[in-house]
Amino acid sequence: MVNLPKPLSPHRLLNLLKAEKSPLSALNLFDAATRRPGFTASPAVIHHILRLVAADPSLLLAHAARILSTVRCPCPEDVPLTLLKAYAKARMPDQALHVFQSMPHVFGCSPTVRSFNTLLNAFVESNQWPRAEGFFKYFEAARVSPNVETYNVLMKVMCKKREFEKGRGLLTWMWGAGFSPDKITYGTLIGGIARSGDLEFALEVFDEMRERGVEPDVVCYNMIIDGFFKKGDFANAREIWERLLREESVFPSVVSYNVMISGLCKCGRFSEGLEIWERMKRNERRHxxxxxxxxIHGLSEAGDLGGARRVYEEMVERGVRSDAVTCNAMLNGLCKAGKVEECFELWEEMGKWGLRNVRSCNIFLKGLFENGKVDEALSLWDSLLEADAATYGVVVHGLCRNGHVNRALLVLEEAGHRGGGMDVDVDAFAYSTMINALCKEGRLDEAGGVLELMNKRGCCLPTVVSYNILINGLLRVGRFREAYGCVNEMLGKGWKPDIITCSTLIDCLYESKMMDTALRLWHQFLGAGLKPDITMYNIVIHRFCSSDKVDKALQLYSTMRRRKYVNLVTHNTIMEGFYKIGDCEMASKIWAYISEDELQPDIISYNITLKGLCSCGRVTEAIEYLDDALVRGILPTVITWNILVRAVIF
Structure with a gap:
């Protein structure tokens, strides 16, 4: 029960509301007052309570409508405008429209261009472009003159729709119509263009801003610098940073320094990142x-553990509260450096601060396995109360890497049955790792069993990678029928074999003198919709040539040339095939095709030709090709001289 003084004036209530620290307590006080017979809240009271609920979307949703029902006196536009802005920010355009329409009869005031702009922005923030454009047309019918803020909202629409040229056109129109675009107008367009990746265009607008006499603020600089860093363009990012430093009226903010430090670290320029950090300290900008x-993340990734540790220690000394992301970066750096003891110390601290998460566990587990601390890793694994698919992948991979394949298999089989936060669906990485480890140990039947386990559990079906690993394992021990069965199963499930599948199968079948089977398989893959890349075609041509099936290689080569799908490797491969069967004339034609296809022979092309001609006793022609290579600036290798010396001696 809320106790209110008697009598209660609106001014007294306002003071009581301002004294309340909790918004809910203030709302209870307001409700009690408005229920009192004869009491009418003043505009100042209504405005104060609306500002409280506007700051919290949950309070806005729960209490705003009830507060509106208590309004009994005329209010200035600022009162409903507070609610309009809150609904716009919360992306609740229908509620904003209701407030806008109720302004005359609820608040006793008519909307001006400020309220029109706020409702327009509510539609924009909710990505309701047709409503925004329709409402803008209503400005004229309502005899409301748009202002710069109106056009700033429209600029936001154009940027959200990625209509940057229209945005540039709006700027030009505004200048011509007597509206002076401001920092927000330009900043909105520059930010949109920069986020799209067209930094040249963004910089053009940025420079126009200066030429027009609109002073860019630090936010504009930050957006341009960040955009260049995201494209990996360190040089231009640095140039804009230097321009910012030369400014007399604009100064780098904490965000500016953070953008520079983060960008430099991501570009691998850690020493320069530290220089910016030191500059930030000298300029008394609070980190x-x-x-x-x-x-910490950048230095750790670069292996500069000393630098990362120094930054981390300063952070602690300055009282900056760490978070899980920062601790994880430091933990990862310590693990990579093999500082296991320090890892445990940090791990304990993270536990005390409540900063461990699943990502932390995964980093630490991986680090322990990579440093050969299997017992410690298993102890940590057994103590975990929560895991994700990546955790299982780390444990399975770590155990297999350290030779504990049976334990890894047990972990995988237990997945989904440990209960609580450990009961998760394992992803394909863990299963594929397990299949690979079993294949390496020659335990192919068990590897096939893991593939079946994936199908049985249904949480993640076998991928092309999973099948490739098993197919490769089966082929290496000559179990072609089963490998072929895996291929058919993969095709039956809608998976298209990739280049690895094809090359593995064709290579193994070739090595086993089963080229006809390899050829049938190749046509089967093409029939299944596989679109081999040029490397795959070259592999097949090479295998044909190595099996003295140069005629089939030539058919494929001709098809590739018609489709303009050849490279120098293709020409070299088929040319070598013809030289091996002593067909120098056809090999010479292939040499001519190299130039026809606008390619340049390399030393490999010359070595193939020299060896082929010498093997046919045409040493004089070979010497001519050597002279041609020298004229082109292609230097002979040891292989080149060996070919020629052997031809002369033998």
């Missing part, structure tokens, strides 16, 4: 968690 986290 935040993002600053420290970016540096």
């Amino acid at each position: 935040d968690l993002f600053t420290y986290s970016s540096l």
